[in-house]
Amino acid sequence: MKTSTIVAATVGVLAVATVGYAIYFDSKRRNDPEFRRKLKKERKRTQKLAAEEAKKLSNKSAQTVEEALASISDEDFPTSMEEREKFCMEQLSAGEALFTQGPTKFGQAAICFYKALKVYPAPAELVMVYQKTIPPEVFTLVMGMLSKDVQSKQEKYYTVFPPEEMNVKVEEKPEGVAADGQKVTRRGLVATKSFGAGQTVYSEAPVISSLEPSLEGKDFCHYCLKQIVDEASKVPCSKCTQVVFCTEDCRKSAAQEFHDILCTKDSEDASSPERSLREYTKTTRNLVPEMLAKFLVKMVHEESLNSGAEYNSFDHMERLRYLEITATAEEEKEMELLKVALGSNIPGIDEFITEERYLLMKGRLLYNLYGVSTSLNVDHDVEPLPERHRSVRDAPITGGGFYRVTSYLMHSCEPNAKIVFSENDHKVSIVTTREVMAGEELLVGYIKNDDLSTESRRLELFTKYRFRCMCPLCETTD
Template sequence: MEEREKFCMEQLSSGEALFTQGPEGYDMAAICFYKALKVYPAPAELVMVYQKTIPPEVFTLVMGMLSMDVQKKQEKYYTVFPPKEMNVKIEELAEGVTAEGQKVVRRGLVATKDFTAGETIYSETPIISSLEPSLEGNDFCHYCLKQIEESAKVRCATCSKVVFCSETCEKAATTEFHAVLCTKDSEDAHNPERALSDYTKETNNKYPEMIAKFLVRMVHEETLNSGEEYNLFDHIERLRFLEVRPSAAEEKEIALLKLALGSKIPGIEEFINEERYLTLKGKLLYNAYGVSTSLDASRSVEPSPEQYRSVHDAPVVGAGFYRVTSYVSHSCEPNTKVAFLEHTNNMSVVATRDIKAGEELHVGFIDQKNGTLSTEQRRQELFQHYRFKCMCPRCETTE
C-alpha cells in the first residue's frame, strides 16, 4: 500500500512538472498521470480531479489511454460475465439483415443448460432499487423492498423518512448510499438532501433518486478497491437505453443531484453532466423491472409515472435495475417470468416452459391484459415505451 502511494505521488508530481513545461511535455505528462491512475485506489475520483486540474490536451491524452484499456477490458467482459453458476450467457444473435444487406446482431441472454417448466434458472439482487415514493417510510424496507411487520421495523438512526426490515438492511443501505443521501430530518427546505427527497415525493418520480443512489454506490465500491475487475459503471455501460430528450425537469434533477452529492463526493459535479444523466435515466427507463414483494395481493399502490418492465399479477411496490436480467429481451410469448420468491428485491428468473441449452430467454415487458391485446396493440405499446417493433413469433404469425 505504502509503495503504491509513493509511486502514485511521484507520478503525479512528475506529471505536473512536465505539463508546466508546456506542450512539449504533454505526452510524457499524460503517461505519468495514466500510471498514477492505474495504482490509485479510487480511479474514478482521480479522473474527476484531473478534469479540473490538468490542461485539457493532457486530459484528452490520459482519457485516450484509458479508453484503450477499456477496449481490452470490454473484449474480455462477456467471457467472465455473467458468472458460470448463473446458467446463462450473453450471446450475439442474428436479428436480420438491413436494406444494404448488412447483418444486424443484438445481444440476448441464452440458457447454458436444460430447464423444465417451473424451475428457477438464476436469481440476482439489483444494482439499485427504489420503492414507489408513496410507500417510503411506511411498511416497506428502503433497502430490499420487503414488506415489514410493525414489530420488526428498524429505523434510520438519523431520519424518519425511511424504514428497514432488519439491521442488516439498515447497515447495507447506510454504507452503500443512505449515509450520503439521508435528510437527517432537516427542517431547512433548502437542505440539499431534503430537497432531493422532497422532489421525489412531490413529483412521485423515483428514478432521479435511484440515479443518486447508483452514483453513491459506484463511488463507494471504487473506494473499497475490492479487486473486482468490473465496476458498476462497466456493468451498465453495455446496456441498451432509451434516448431521453432534455427538459426542464431533467435540468432540475441534475441540479438537485449535484447539490446533494457535490459536497461529499469530490468531482461528482463534473461527472454528472447532462449527457451522462440522460443516459443513466434512459438506461433505467429501458431496463428497470417492477418489483412486487407485497404479501397482500389487493394492496393498492400509487404508481409512479415512470415506466418499468412489468409482468406481474401482484402489486408493484418499486423498481430494480438488474445486471443480468437487463439482457433478457421481450417476447409476447415468453419462455420465462420474473418472480420475487423471497418477497424481497432478489429476483428469480423462472422457466415457464421447458427450455433447452442454447435457447434464448424472453420475458414480457408489457402487461398483455390476459392476452386480450391484439398484435397491433401490443406492437404499438412496445413501440411507444421501448421503441422497437416486436418481431416475436406471436406477432409475426398473427399479422
C-alpha cells in the same frame, strides 16, 4: 532523430510523473471523482487515437502486433512505484536504441515502447511524447498494440460476465432489418444448460432499487423493498424518520452504499439538498433520479472498497441498451437536484454529471427498469408508476429495480421464462415457464398483453422499447 530526444522529452514528463506517481498511488486522490474523471478522459482520447492509428496498419504490421502482444502476454509487470519508474526508463532507452538501428528493429522497438506505456501512470501524456519523437511506423505499431489490448478487454467482458454459476450467457441475436437494409442485432440471454418447466435459472440482487414513494417510511424496507409485517421488527434509520428497514443488515447496507449521504436527517429546512430530491421523488413518483443518485453514491463506495474487480458498476451499465432521450426542463431540474444533493459529499460530481452523461444514464435506467413486486398482502392501493418499467404482474408494484444480468433479457409475447420475487424482496429470480434447452434464448414479457391485439402490443412495445416485436405470436397473427 537524435537518441536523446525521447529520454529528454520523457524526463520532463517523468518529472511531472514522479508527482504523478505519488498522486496515482495515493488512494485518496485515486478515489476522487475529479481525478478519476481526468484519467478517464485522457484514456478515452488515447483509445480513439489508438483506434485511428491501428487502421493504418498493413497486413504484415498487423501480424507483427499480434506476435508482439502474444510474446508479452504472460509477462509480469512491476507493481511498486520505484520499480515501475525504473522499468519504464529502461524500456524507453531500449526502444530508442532499437529504432535507431533501422526498420528491421521497429517491431522490437515498438514492444519496448508499449511496455513502458503499460506501467506509466498517465499513458495519454506518454503517447503525446511518442507522437512527437518516435518514427511514425513505430508509433503506428505501438498504437496498434494499444488498440488491440483495449479491444480484447472489451471482448473479454462477455466471456467473464455473467458469471458461470448464473447459467446464462449474453449473445448477439438478429432483430430484423433497418430501413436502410442493414441487419439489426441486439443482445439477449441464452441458457447455458437445459431446464425443465418451473425451474429457477438464476437469482440476482439489483445494482440499485427504490420503493414506490408513497410506501416509504411505512411498512416497506427502504433497502430491499420487503414488506414488514411485524411492526416490532421495524428498524428505523438512526438519523431520520423518513425511511424504515426490515432488518439491521438492511439498515447497514443502505447506510454504507447510499443512505448515509442521501439521508434527509429530518432537516427542518425544506430547501436542504437531500430533502429537495426526496420531495421531488414524492411529487413526481419518478424513481429514476433518486435511483441515479443512489447509483452514483454506490459507485463511489465501490471504488473506495478497491475490490480489484476488473469491471465496475459503470462498466456494467455502460454496455446496456438505452432509450434515447432529449433534455427537457424536467431533466435540467433532475440534474440540478442530483448535483446539489451529492455535491457537498462527492467532490467533482458536478463535472461528472454532464447533460450528455445524465441523459445516457437515465436512458439506460428507463430502458432496463423492472417493476418490483414484494407485497405479501395486497391491501396497498398503489397507482401504477408513471415511468416505463418492465412488468406483467397483477400484484401492485412496490418499486423499481435495476439489474446487471436481467437487463439483457429480451421480450417475447410468448415468453419461456418469468420474473419472480420469490423471497418477497428486491432480489429477482428467473423461472422457466416451459422446458428450455441449452443454447435457447430466455425471454420474458415486458408488458401485460392478455387482451391486446398484435397491433396494440407492437405499438406499446415500440413506443416504450423501440423495437418491433418479431415473436412467433406477433409474426403468425400479423
